[in-house]
Amino acid sequence: MALRHGHSTQMRGYALLALPLAAVIGACTSCSSSVPQAAPVPSTASSSAPASLPVQSPAAAPSATQPKKATASSAPASAATKTVTNNRSKPTTSPTTSATQGDVTPLSSAAASGSGSASFKQLPGSTPALSASTTALYAAVADRNPKAARKALKAGAELEAQDSRGNTPLMRAVLNRDQKVAKTLINAGALPDAKNSSQDSPFLKASALGLEEVLRSALSHGANVNSVDRLGSTALFLASEEGQVESVRILLQHDVPLDKVNDLGWSALHVAIALGQGSNSSLSIVRLLLAAGANPHLSDPSGSNAFDLAEKRNLTQMLSTLRTSSK
Structure with a gap:
């Protein structure tokens, strides 16, 4: 009898311990289903989903094990879904893009607008395109070669062509202090008063440099x-x-x-x-x-x-x- 009493007492103790534990487990289970869950914001990686379909969060979706009062959390989730959807449908413009919009070149802006009317324009101060014979004339001046200069002139070289600084072949010859080539060009009809971008002319420069033969030739050909x-x-x-x-x-x-x-x-x-x-x-x-x-x-x-x-x-x-x- 004493033995049975001891056994029943021990079983009663186990039961008393099990009751609180069950209560704790039950409380945790009901707690997890009743607390509203925040809807996760979709990342940019999920942009492949169609924009017209709402992205529904797990908290907003009803389940068999979820109590009905948990549906109260679906409203914030739906609002978040609409916000994300609306933001995705609007084109975004970064600050960098808007800041540089006014500084784009005509070519790139035309391409961006799709107008197709872009065109190239030669920058001021760039060296003008020269014919082959005129290029040969400048080369002859650089080489101090009167014979090559005459050959280039016969081939159609332009006497009044200008380089990027406005210097004619005659001005180049004067700057080189090459009186032979300079006289060849003057005799061929080069203008002694043609000014470059610095407002210097072969006649003025020859006077300052003391090029007597060029000076006499320029004066005899009408230098001002x-x-x-x-x-x-x-x-x-x-x-x-x-x-x-x-x-x-x-x-x-x-x-x-x-x-x-x-x-x-x-x-x-x-x-x-x-x-x-x-x-x-x-x-x-x-x-x-x-x-x-x-x-x-x-x-x-x-x-x-x-x-x-x-x-x-x-x-x-x-x-x-x-x-x-x-x-």
Whole structure:
């Protein structure tokens, strides 16, 4: 009897332990089905699904084991589904795309719009296309080859063609100080007053460089003695500035303007004194200019005349020359 009582007592203890455990398991089971679950937001990887079909979350789908009150969570899930669907149907524009929309080239913008009206336009300052004969002429100038230059001209080369800086073949020859090729081109009809993008011409540059043969040839072929560079300086001014005595002598044999001032207000006499610094070439140029009738009393923008300029620089010999020539 005592044994049975002990056994029944032990079984009652097991039962008492099992009851709380069952209650806990039952509570967890009902808890998992009653708590609303958030609808997962579809990722971009699922974009292959048709946009017209709603993406239903597991929480919104009814199941046999789910209580009816769990359907309350289907409303937020459906709203999230509609939001995702609507966002997917609208085209998106990234900030980078919109920021660069105004900076696209005409070709790319036409392609993007599908207009088909895109066209190419040559950029300003690019080297113009030259014919084969004109290219050969430029090559002959670079090689200092008068014979090759004449051959290119016979083949139809353009005398007034311009490179990317506006230099004609004649201007290239003058810059090379090649008097033979330059004279060949002038005799063939090249214009000595054709200006490049810096407003320099073969005639003006030949005066400054002291290319006497080119200068004589240019003058005999109608070079304009009144033409000026970008600072308003004449050929006589440039030759005086650079100390080119023979260029000054040649120019004075023509009707050149003696007292014409440039945009800085200086004449050929002013610049010969101020920049010549009393050198032998500057003294010779001053004598030539005074003998031709240049005005030593003409003032520059600071109010200084030829005498003042020489005195301020302590050019005693220059000052003596001025005084002697002015008597």
